[in-house]
Amino acid sequence: MAQELFDDLYRLLRGSQAATALVEAKSLHAEEKFGECVTLLERTLERYAQSREFTLGKDLSHVEAIQPGKLDKETKRLVRKQDKANDALEQFQELIEKVRRNVRRTAATHKPASGATLPLTTAQAESTFGEPPQPPELDPMNALQEQFAQGTTFAQKQEAIESHCEVRPLHSTSEIQEGDLLLAISDGKQYLLRVHSPAIHEETLRICSAMDGSPMKPLPLEKVRLSISRSKLHLLILKSKGSSLGDTTAAEDRDQAMPDLQTQNPSEYTSKLSIQQRDQILDAGAFSQLIDAAQRSGIVPGIAMIIQVRDCEFRLGKYHQALQLIESLLSAFVGSATQRIQRLKREEQDISSGRVKMSPKDMQAKRARDNKESELIERTRTRFTRVLEGIRAIIHLENEKELGGISK
Numbered sequence: 001m002a003q004e005l006f007d008d009l010y011r012l013l014r015g016s017q018a019a020t021a022l023v024e025a026k027s028l029h030a031e032e033k034f035g036e037c038v039t040l041l042e043r044t045l046e047r048y049a050q051s052r053e054f055t056l057g058k059d060l061s062h063v064e065a066i067q068p069g070k071l072d073k074e075t076k077r078l079v080r081k082q083d084k085a086n087d088a089l090e091q092f093q094e095l096i097e098k099v100r101r102n103v104r105r106t107a108a109t110h111k112p113a114s115g116a117t118l119p120l121t122t123a124q125a126e127s128t129f130g131e132p133p134q135p136p137e138l139d140p141m142n143a144l145q146e147q148f149a150q151g152t153t154f155a156q157k158q159e160a161i162e163s164h165c166e167v168r169p170l171h172s173t174s175e176i177q178e179g180d181l182l183l184a185i186s187d188g189k190q191y192l193l194r195v196h197s198p199a200i201h202e203e204t205l206r207i208c209s210a211m212d213g214s215p216m217k218p219l220p221l222e223k224v225r226l227s228i229s230r231s232k233l234h235l236l237i238l239k240s241k242g243s244s245l246g247d248t249t250a251a252e253d254r255d256q257a258m259p260d261l262q263t264q265n266p267s268e269y270t271s272k273l274s275i276q277q278r279d280q281i282l283d284a285g286a287f288s289q290l291i292d293a294a295q296r297s298g299i300v301p302g303i304a305m306i307i308q309v310r311d312c313e314f315r316l317g318k319y320h321q322a323l324q325l326i327e328s329l330l331s332a333f334v335g336s337a338t339q340r341i342q343r344l345k346r347e348e349q350d351i352s353s354g355r356v357k358m359s360p361k362d363m364q365a366k367r368a369r370d371n372k373e374s375e376l377i378e379r380t381r382t383r384f385t386r387v388l389e390g391i392r393a394i395i396h397l398e399n400e401k402e403l404g405g406i407s408k
Contacts, residue, residue, distance in 0.1 A: 002029060002095070002098050002099065002102070003026070003029075003030075005091065005094060005095045005098060006022065006025070006026040006029070006095065008091060009022060009088065009091045009092065009095060010022050010023070010026075012084060012087060012088045012091065013048075013088060016048070016051075017047075017051075018044050018047065018048045018051075018088075021040060021043075021044040021047075022041075022044065024040060025037050025040045025041050025044065028040065029099060029102075032102075032106070034099055034100075034102045034103045034106060035103055037099050038096060038099050038100055038103060041092065041095060041096050041099065042096060044092075045089070045092040045093075045096065046152065048088065048089070048092070049089060049152040049153050049156075050152060052085040052088075052089075053152065055078070055081050055082060055085055056082055056085055056086070058078060058082070075364070075365070075368040076368075079368065079371065079372055079375075083375060089153050089155065090155070090289060090292075093155050093285065093288075093289070094285060094289070097283065097285040101276075101279055101283070105276065140164055140238045140239065141238060143164055144160060144161070144164040144165065144192075144238070145192075145210070145211055147159075147160035147163065147164070148160040148161065148190075148192060148211070149211065154189070154190065154292055154295075154296070155288065155289075155292050157190050158190065158288065158291065158292060158295075159288070161183060161190070161236065162288075162307070164238060164239060165181070165183075165236040165237060165238055165239060166236070166237045166238075166239060167183065167234050167235075167236060167304055167307050168234065168235040168236075168237060168304060169234060169235075169302065169303075169304035169305075170228045170233055170234060170235055171228065172225075172228070173200065173205065173221055173224050173225060173228070175235070176195060176199055176200075176205065176224075176235070177195065177199055178195050178196065178197035178198060178199045179194070179195060179197065180194075180195045180199070180235060181193070181194060181195075181210055181235070181236040181237075181238070182194075182195065182207070182210075182233060182234065182235060182236065183233070183234045183235075183236050184227065184232065184233050185232045185233075185295050186232065191209075192209070192210035192211055192236075193207045193208070193209065193210055193216070194207065194208050194209070194210040194213070195207055196208060200221065201218070203220065203221050204218035204219060204220055204221065205218060205219045205220075205221060205224050206218050207219060229301075232295075232298065234303075234304060273317075273394065273397060273398055273401070277397070278317075278394055281390050281393050281394050281397070282386075282387065282390025282391060282393070282394060284310055284314070284315070286383070286386055286387050286390060287306060287307075287309070287310035287314065287387060288310075289383055290306055290380070290383040290384060290386075290387050291303060291306050291307060291310075293376070293379050293380040293382075293383045294306060294333075294380050294383075296376045296379075296380070297373070297376045297377045297379075297380040298373075298376075299333065299336040299337060299340060299377065300329065300332075300333050300336070300380065301329075301332050301333075301336065302329060302332070305325060305329055306326070306329065308325075309322045309325050309326060313325065314391075319391055319394050319395050319398070320395065322391055323388070323391045323392065323395065326384070326387055326388055326391065327388065329384075330384045330388065333380065333381075333384065334381075337377055337381070340373075340377070344370060351363065
């Protein structure tokens with residue numbers, strides 16, 4: 001499986017400097033030097049993302065050319081380059097996660113027996129004769145800002161957010177309070193925002209950057225409502241208590257909303273499969289790729305539900321519930337995609353009939369945007385299918401194991 005991922009990624013990177021490093025990483029993987037392989041892959045991914053930052057940062061909706069006849073050709077070339085770079089970044093993440101699982105599996109295989117003793121390091125030996133050294137407490141907001149700033153791709157920034165925060169969906173502007181930390185998604189990029197006091201003034205939401213505190217232009221409430229309806233604006237709750245949010249009420253509400261798993265019957269969450277068996281079919285990385293694609297498409301309602309399914313139902317082995325929730329989200333997504341196709345057809349009819357006046361240059365730019373959105377939507381559909389097929393395969397394997405246990 002990993003060798004196929006190496007080969008697929010090499011075909012995308014052929015001719016670039018990253019391809020040479022990928023060949024070396026493949027050799028390390030074949031020699032089962034998984035730790036060195038992960039380190040090399042991560043460095044290669046970082047260099048590749050930096051080299052493609054200029055291309056991915058271009059906004060196709062504002063591409064201009066001196067000659068109108070050259071615009072369409074230039075736009076198509078840029079679309080192909082962006083798609084290739086995005087595919088390579090996604091395959092990099094998938095390959096790195098696969099090799100990391102090999103690292104964990106190897107570590108578990110070579111884990112010492114319970115009675116064995118390991119030699120103490122100098123720091124450990126010194127700590128046995130006195131008070132053990134206490135690491136300095138890291139402020140959760142600072143940790144979020146540092147990891148978020150280091151992220152160079154959409155997936156890396158999303159990983160930073162999910163590592164330090166709980167992402168909660170918003171349903172109306174009335175839920176937004178002063179001091180809240182918000183995640184805004186615009187043009188395929190994430191932004192961390194802090195709400196001013198008062199939060200709403202003269203039909204606008206007053207915000208500033210949560211990274212450096214610089215003031216930002218207030219957002220009209222109508223635009224905020226539209227972002228909420230399109231799942232482009234989310235509330236973030238830092239996972240650690242005593243964070244800079246200072247919102248203990250929200251934390252208490254969250255604790256009340258989610259059941260205490262320690263008080264539940266453990267057998268309710270047991271699965272017939274081990275985590276390794278499950279991850280060989282479908283792992284949490286597939287959900288992260290689905291979340292990334294869904295956010296980029298802009299038409300998936302309830303993206304926070306995908307995060308909940310990954311962190312709750314899927315991790316707890318409640319695969320039937322996970323399947324039902326993802327199927328319902330897919331149904332809503334297909335409905336939104338169908339409505340979009342109908343809207344585009346109506347727009348084409350209006351343009352061709354002359355009811356809507358549009359210059360050839362604007363028409364080419366519009367079609368380029370529509371094609372880009374269609375590709376993102378099709379990618380999201382593929383990610384949905386992969387997750388659903390994986391969950392169904394897990395359920396099928398569980399049923400086989402259960403029937404095998406009964407027959408014995």
